[in-house]
Amino acid sequence: ELQLVESGGGLVQPGGSLRLSCAASGFIFNHHDFNWVRQAPGKALEWVSYITRSGEIIYYADSVRGRFTLSRDNAKKSLSLQMSSLRAEDTGVYYCVRVHEAGYHYGMDVWGQGSTVIVSS
Amino acid sequence: EIVLTQSPATLSVSPGERATLSCRASQSVGSNLAWYQQRPGQAPRLLIYIASTRATGIPARFSGSGSGTEFTLTISSLQSEDFAVYYCQQYNNWPPHGRTFGQGTKVEIK
Numbered sequence: 032e033l034q035l036v037e038s039g040g041g042l043v044q045p046g047g048s049l050r051l052s053c054a055a056s057g058f059i060f061n062h063h064d065f066n067w068v069r070q071a072p073g074k075a076l077e078w079v080s081y082i083t084r085s086g087e088i089i090y091y092a093d094s095v096r097g098r099f100t101l102s103r104d105n106a107k108k109s110l111s112l113q114m115s116s117l118r119a120e121d122t123g124v125y126y127c128v129r130v131h132e133a134g135y136h137y138g139m140d141v142w143g144q145g146s147t148v149i150v151s152s
Numbered sequence: 153e154i155v156l157t158q159s160p161a162t163l164s165v166s167p168g169e170r171a172t173l174s175c176r177a178s179q180s181v182g183s184n185l186a187w188y189q190q191r192p193g194q195a196p197r198l199l200i201y202i203a204s205t206r207a208t209g210i211p212a213r214f215s216g217s218g219s220g221t222e223f224t225l226t227i228s229s230l231q232s233e234d235f236a237v238y239y240c241q242q243y244n245n246w247p248p249h250g251r252t253f254g255q256g257t258k259v260e261i262k
Contacts, residue, residue, distance in 0.1 A: 068196075076188070076196065076239055076253040081246075090247035126195055135243050138186045138201035140208070145195055 033057040033141050035127045040146035047117050051146055053110040053127030058141075060108040061085075064130040066139060067101065067112050069148075071123040079125070080112065081135075095121075117150045124148075154178055156240055156254035164262040171227040173257045175240035180220045184244035187216055187225045190256075191236040199238075200225065227259070235261055 039051040053065070067079040080101040081090040089101050100113040110127055124145040131137030155178040165171045175185065187200040198207040200216035203223060213228040227234055240254040 075251075075255045076190075076241075078248055078252045093249070131201070135246055136184060136202060138198045138207060139188075139196075139241075140198045142195040142197065 035129060035141055035143035037125065037127050037143045037146035040125065040148045042149045042151065043117055044152050045118060045150055048113070048115040049117065049148060051112040051114065051125055053143060055108045061105040062132050064135065065103070065110055066128040066130060068126045068128050068139070069123045070126070071120070082110070114148070119150050122148060122150045153249050154181060154242055154245055155251065156242055158240060158254035158257045160257060162258045162260060164260050165230050166262045167232060168229050171230055171259055173225040173238055175223040175225070175254050177221045177242055181242040181244035183219050184242055185218070185223050186241045186243070188239045188241065189236050190239065191233070196239065230259070235259055
């Protein structure tokens with residue numbers, strides 16, 4: 032079964048740090064690029080970051096650049112999103128999302144269940 | 153920055169009826185547009201990519217059309233499980249500068 036499982040979310044104070052992980056199973060991990068997409072409570076989806084299958088190219092949304100760091104470990108079939116200098120507006124559900132093997136033109140075809148991050152004092 | 157505007161914000165439809173959702177881009181995105189469905193309390197699911205191609209396992213009642221700046225998602229006969237929020241997403245500019253998703257259309261039971 033294709034599966035992405037996020038972990039590491041929780042409550043953190045403004046200015047604090049948190050590390051989200053995404054564990055993949057059921058497919059060939061290094062054949063895919065990945066995204067992180069987040070959703071603030073009651074709001075629309077927001078793209079956060081993208082990493083290519085080799086991990087050599089990484090992109091960030093302007094809203095998180097310089098504060099978030101995305102990495103992957105193909106041997107462990109996992110992704111890691113290190114978040115620092117967290118702000119209230121970073122609150123939301125964070126989804127680990129697989130890009131179709133043929134490339135991003137074919138959509139984000141597998142989504143994790145999400146990990147909730149709450150930034151509050 | 154490409155902005156996607158979805159309309160209407162909320163669509164009230166009776167089961168069995170047809171639903172037509174719109175997504176308008178502020179500049180041309182070619183056919184580089186996808187649609188996602190998000191049921192309450194669930195993660196989004198890919199429905200359509202390259203504007204009109206159904207993703208694996210998506211029922212034929214879902215269809216996408218359009219190119220350039222005007223796109224439509226049509227659900228031919230609404231089933232109970234189709235009441236959800238639908239998002240369009242452009243990937244003509246990648247990585248995106250600004251928002252890549254529209255603000256969503258909620259399809260609710262009339």
